[in-house]
Amino acid sequence: MTDTVRTSAPSAAAAKHLKRRRARDGRFRYYGLTAIFVALGALAVLVLTIGSQAFSAATYHVVKYDVTLDPAVIAPEGANRPADISRNVEGFYGLVRDNLLTTFPEAEADRLSRRELSDFVTRLAVLPTARMVANNPELVGNAITLTAPLNDDLDLYLKGNGVRERKIKTGTVSSVQGEEDGTFRLSGTEAFEAVVAGLAVAGVDRAEDAGQPDVLLTAGVSTGRLTEIGAGSARMELLTGRAQDFAQARPTARIIVSAESERTISDRQIAWVLALKEMGRVDRVPRWTLLTNSDSTYPELAGGLAAIVGSLLTMLITALVAMPIGILAAVYLEEFAPRNRLTEFIEVNINNLAAVPSIVFGLLGAALYINFLGMPRSAPLVGGLVLALMTFPVVIIASRAALKAVPPSVRSGALAVGASQMQTVFHHVVPLAAPGILTGAILGMARALGETAPLLLIGMVAFVGDVPRSPTDESTVMPVLIFSWSNNAERAWEPLTSAMIIILLAFLLVMNGLVVFLRRKYERRW
Amino acid sequence: MGWLLIALIAVFGSAAFFMGRMRAERLLVSTTSRMHSRPNYHGYYVAMWATVPVVLVAMAYAIFAEDLTRSQLTRELPSSFARLSPVELQSYLESVRMAAGTAASAGADRVFQAITNRYLELRGLVNTGTLVLLGLLAAGGIFLAQRRLQPNFRARAFVENGMQLVLFLCAGVAVATTAGIVLSLLYESLLFFQKVSAWDFLTGTRWNAQTEAEFGALPLFFGTFMIALIAMLVAAPIGLFSAIFLSEYASPRARAWIKPILEILAGIPTVVYGFFALLVVAPAIRTAAVWFNETAIRFGLASEPILAAQPTSALAAGLVMGIMVIPFVSSLSDDVINAVPQTLRDAAYALGATKSETVKQVVVPAALPGIIAALLLAVSRAIGETMIVVMAAGKSARISMDPTSDLTTITVQIVSLMTGETGFDDPKTLSAFALGLVLFIVTLAFNVVALRVVKKYREKYD
Numbered sequence: 001m002t003d004t005v006r007t008s009a010p011s012a013a014a015a016k017h018l019k020r021r022r023a024r025d026g027r028f029r030y031y032g033l034t035a036i037f038v039a040l041g042a043l044a045v046l047v048l049t050i051g052s053q054a055f056s057a058a059t060y061h062v063v064k065y066d067v068t069l070d071p072a073v074i075a076p077e078g079a080n081r082p083a084d085i086s087r088n089v090e091g092f093y094g095l096v097r098d099n100l101l102t103t104f105p106e107a108e109a110d111r112l113s114r115r116e117l118s119d120f121v122t123r124l125a126v127l128p129t130a131r132m133v134a135n136n137p138e139l140v141g142n143a144i145t146l147t148a149p150l151n152d153d154l155d156l157y158l159k160g161n162g163v164r165e166r167k168i169k170t171g172t173v174s175s176v177q178g179e180e181d182g183t184f185r186l187s188g189t190e191a192f193e194a195v196v197a198g199l200a201v202a203g204v205d206r207a208e209d210a211g212q213p214d215v216l217l218t219a220g221v222s223t224g225r226l227t228e229i230g231a232g233s234a235r236m237e238l239l240t241g242r243a244q245d246f247a248q249a250r251p252t253a254r255i256i257v258s259a260e261s262e263r264t265i266s267d268r269q270i271a272w273v274l275a276l277k278e279m280g281r282v283d284r285v286p287r288w289t290l291l292t293n294s295d296s297t298y299p300e301l302a303g304g305l306a307a308i309v310g311s312l313l314t315m316l317i318t319a320l321v322a323m324p325i326g327i328l329a330a331v332y333l334e335e336f337a338p339r340n341r342l343t344e345f346i347e348v349n350i351n352n353l354a355a356v357p358s359i360v361f362g363l364l365g366a367a368l369y370i371n372f373l374g375m376p377r378s379a380p381l382v383g384g385l386v387l388a389l390m391t392f393p394v395v396i397i398a399s400r401a402a403l404k405a406v407p408p409s410v411r412s413g414a415l416a417v418g419a420s421q422m423q424t425v426f427h428h429v430v431p432l433a434a435p436g437i438l439t440g441a442i443l444g445m446a447r448a449l450g451e452t453a454p455l456l457l458i459g460m461v462a463f464v465g466d467v468p469r470s471p472t473d474e475s476t477v478m479p480v481l482i483f484s485w486s487n488n489a490e491r492a493w494e495p496l497t498s499a500m501i502i503i504l505l506a507f508l509l510v511m512n513g514l515v516v517f518l519r520r521k522y523e524r525r526w
Numbered sequence: 527m528g529w530l531l532i533a534l535i536a537v538f539g540s541a542a543f544f545m546g547r548m549r550a551e552r553l554l555v556s557t558t559s560r561m562h563s564r565p566n567y568h569g570y571y572v573a574m575w576a577t578v579p580v581v582l583v584a585m586a587y588a589i590f591a592e593d594l595t596r597s598q599l600t601r602e603l604p605s606s607f608a609r610l611s612p613v614e615l616q617s618y619l620e621s622v623r624m625a626a627g628t629a630a631s632a633g634a635d636r637v638f639q640a641i642t643n644r645y646l647e648l649r650g651l652v653n654t655g656t657l658v659l660l661g662l663l664a665a666g667g668i669f670l671a672q673r674r675l676q677p678n679f680r681a682r683a684f685v686e687n688g689m690q691l692v693l694f695l696c697a698g699v700a701v702a703t704t705a706g707i708v709l710s711l712l713y714e715s716l717l718f719f720q721k722v723s724a725w726d727f728l729t730g731t732r733w734n735a736q737t738e739a740e741f742g743a744l745p746l747f748f749g750t751f752m753i754a755l756i757a758m759l760v761a762a763p764i765g766l767f768s769a770i771f772l773s774e775y776a777s778p779r780a781r782a783w784i785k786p787i788l789e790i791l792a793g794i795p796t797v798v799y800g801f802f803a804l805l806v807v808a809p810a811i812r813t814a815a816v817w818f819n820e821t822a823i824r825f826g827l828a829s830e831p832i833l834a835a836q837p838t839s840a841l842a843a844g845l846v847m848g849i850m851v852i853p854f855v856s857s858l859s860d861d862v863i864n865a866v867p868q869t870l871r872d873a874a875y876a877l878g879a880t881k882s883e884t885v886k887q888v889v890v891p892a893a894l895p896g897i898i899a900a901l902l903l904a905v906s907r908a909i910g911e912t913m914i915v916v917m918a919a920g921k922s923a924r925i926s927m928d929p930t931s932d933l934t935t936i937t938v939q940i941v942s943l944m945t946g947e948t949g950f951d952d953p954k955t956l957s958a959f960a961l962g963l964v965l966f967i968v969t970l971a972f973n974v975v976a977l978r979v980v981k982k983y984r985e986k987y988d
Contacts, residue, residue, distance in 0.1 A: 027882075029771070036772075042791075046802050332690075332697045333697055346700055349703075352704065356970070357910025360707060367714055367959070389703050422690070450797070483797050483916075
């Protein structure tokens with residue numbers, strides 16, 4: 001470059017033009033970078049929102065109930081065989097409800113509050129305990145600690161995403177006086193100043209017609225609702241516990257922005273759940289039931305076991321059908337097929353099949369398997385066959401690529417020592433291509449595992465409460481369960497759906513990890 | 527019965543194999559001349575004769591046994607059953623089958639119980655008959671095949687020809703599947719077009735399949751087109767620029783990381799995208815649309831809301847679908863851009879072009895056929911995509927240019943027509959197949975064109 005001779009300096013216009021061209025060059029690079037960041041950002045947002053939702057569903061709150069297994073209730077005369085005990089939901093539920101009523105006697109007052117209290121636990125939540133007692137009949141008559149999941153709305157409340165509230169520590173309440181109408185007058189110097197300020201803030205960002213925000217005051221196990229709040233005194237309607245608990249205490253005030261009628265849980269229920277928590281009877285535990293329970297109409301009891309088993313059964317059928325057919329077809333096309341119009345037609349067919357929308361396979365399954373051949377609806381057998389039709393073109397394409405990668409010298413070598421063509425292929429070529437074939441097959445199966453639409457058309461969307469035992473039982477699969485749960489209106493289903501998505505993604509991750517492992521371990525360059 | 531059959535076939539097969547091989551080994555010892563095939567091939571030969579007819583009969587059993595039992599049972603039914611329509615009779619027989627399966631007919635009436643018992647008897651008869659037939663077939667096959675084994679018998683040739691036939695049949699499954707799709711779609715669609723004219727179906731603007739039996743599919747085509755368009759407006763620039771960046775600008779290390787991560791987007795199940803659209807994107811778009819309406823009114827630009835701002839919208843579904851198809855655009859485009867020979871780039875640099883000018887004026891035009899094919903494949907993917915639109919696009923069939931209104935698509939309607947009560951004589955169900963046929967033809971056309979484009983222009987630089 002040293003002997004470059006510049007004949008003339010660039011003109012000003014040319015220099016300006018060059019500058020613009022370089023700027024454009026720089027911008028172009030940033031367009032590309034932006035595109036990458038948008039795509040990766042979308043992925044990150046997707047994973048983070050679903051992941052954070054799922055994280056909140058990974059644990060849930062359970063309540064402990066110390067109950068005595070009264071034989072008259074649990075195993076009455078004539079219904080005391082283990083099978084009867086394991087079905088005696090009413091009896092166990094009665095024990096739990098009585099336990100709650102003893103803890104919170106004020107709920108006896110009227111029907112509404114009784115119902116609100118019995119909402120704490122659903123009937124079916126006692127079923128595991130009933131089964132446990134049925135297996136250990138010697139427990140009858142003894143005291144046990146029964147654990148049951150908390151109602152989903154209260155669970156969300158304790159996790160802090162059910163109801164918007166602000167917690168404020170008040171000043172010391174110096175005196176508590178009962179009034180004639182059953183309420184109490186709490187007073188203390190500047191005790192409620194912070195609450196008044198908090199109310200002013202809360203008032204700004206709420207709609208005009210939403211009514212007054214509720215203010216709950218909690219001291220220990222006692223909670224009351226505040227009205228007529230001033231800086232130094234307030235009137236309190238006691239919801240649970242004893243009014244004396246507030247004297248000389250610094251209670252916590254909760255400003256709940258939405259009115260009671262707009263919420264799924266009432267003030268009383270909040271008071272009770274806070275009291276239970278204060279008593280140490282509420283635990284936040286990992287939600288293993290997501291993997292050990294089957295579907296339920298109650299979010300706190302729902303799990304994905306039936307769907308996971310259904311998915312495995314479906315995948316088993318898919319693998320048994322798609323893998324042999326796909327691999328053998330690939331062997332034929334790659335090793336034996338003469339180059340003629342028929343072969344070409346088959347190849348065009350395979351390429352087109354790989355791009356047919358999955359829902360069309362669902363229509364085929366509905367028309368062929370269910371309508372024409374009369375196979376059962378909602379069964380993993382039919383689902384697996386439909387997915388097999390969808391998967392085998394993928395397996396063929398991947399297997400052909402793997403077979404193509406085996407060098408011709410291997411074939412020539414085998415043929416030279418006298419092997420027949422069939423022996424060459426099955427003794428030498430296929431074993432060498434096996435890792436590639438296997439990874440292709442696993443990738444095809446991973447795609448089938450996440451597939452939803454065709455299975456909706458063959459009726460796998462039905463509610464399935466039992467774990468399927470055979471490929472012809474009624475069943476559902478993980479993606480369809482996700483779809484069904486996402487249709488449920490209650491808010492508690494959202495985190496559950498996300499958790500189920502994470503379980504599905506974990507399965508996919510394992511399959512893809514296996515592919516990466518196989519590639520690393522067995523990949524060879526010829 | 528299914529597992530029993532599979533077990534029987536396995537037992538017959540392996541028994542036949544060992545019998546054939548033993549006989550061949552005895553021949554090997556006793557003869558002085560060389561044997562044509564190894565003993566194993568003799569074994570395979572016998573096993574082939576023992577299993578192939580058995581498998582065929584077992585398949586016939588799986589398909590026809592139930593029908594056979596039912597037709598015999600129908601013939602024996604009391605005359606009062608003649609009043610039932612075929613559909614009622616079928617559902618009655620179905621309930622008989624269910625009762626027979628669970629043995630839970632205790633509470634039912636006596637006629638039902640008697641019919642159930644007779645059903646069980648007949649079914650048992652068919653099952654025993656099949657098993658006896660299978661046994662005879664297997665034994666006969668083994669006997670006949672064993673007799674043919676001789677030292678100079680060309681067992682390997684037979685086995686290999688049989689194997690090759692099996693391989694060919696496996697490849698033929700692809701053709702059979704396509705034929706199955708085309709035939710089932712065509713058959714049910716023709717039934718549908720006997721009730722509703724094809725012209726009305728393709729050009730009608732009112733779609734009320736669920737309630738009023740109005741089958742004008744134009745709004746569905748419009749919705750599908752609109753959502754696919756939104757998706758491509760997202761995916762085409764992002765996918766294309768990503769591909770250009772990855773192949774022309776990124777360092778090999780960055781490329782090794784970014785490319786697989788982008789491809790994760792294609793591996794996420796679509797139901798997850800649908801949930802994401804429903805949970806995050808649709809509410810965000812609704813909020814934005816409401817804000818836009820309020821702002822427009824506040825500044826006096828409009829007197830009433832401009833956007834529909836519905837909770838599920840074409841825009842939400844389209845955006846998320848766009849994200850989903852990014853890797854379809856970027857991977858394929860990346861491949862074709864990489865296939866452009868380096869000499870072209872070097873020539874452009876030698877003329878003094880900047881990198882971006884080289885990309886815009888040399889590389890992209892050279893790779894254009896491949897890029898167009900990638901875009902076509904992505905469009906076909908977007909048209910056929912189901913779960914995202916089912917969950918986030920809505921169900922009202924309308925023609926509206928407003929992207930925040932809910933539009934419905936072909937796939938959404940297929941799903942909503944086929945879930946729940948489906949009878950195959952109902953125009954409601956049949957219309958789903960007509961929609962499926964349209965979907966199949968359109969996506970097939972896109973794929974064929976795309977593959978043609980790739981094929982035609984690929985040879986250029988090879």
